[in-house]
Amino acid sequence: MRMSFEDYAKDRLWQILVETVHALVMYPHHKTYTKDVILHEKPFIKPNELAARLDVPLGEALVILYELKKQTR
Secondary structure: OOOOHHHHHHOOOHHHHHHHHHOOOOHHHHHHHHHHHHHHHOOOOOHHHHHHHHOOOHHHHHHHHHHHHHHHO
16 A cells, blocks of 8 residues: 555654755755656656655655645645
8 A cells, every 4th residue: 555645744753754854965956856857757756766766765755745745735
């Protein structure tokens, strides 16, 4: 069963993951590149696909997609 972004965000460890990802030096660049380039090419990219494309951990990809999804609401 696949978890939704909301399921991840409800987990008690989610905030720790977000704080850790925000501390990564390349995180702002990865998020901007995802927003400006990747999502225009593939708007419904899955977290594991984004992680592979950016060569980043799955946790970083999850946080990036979650935050960008929240911005578009």
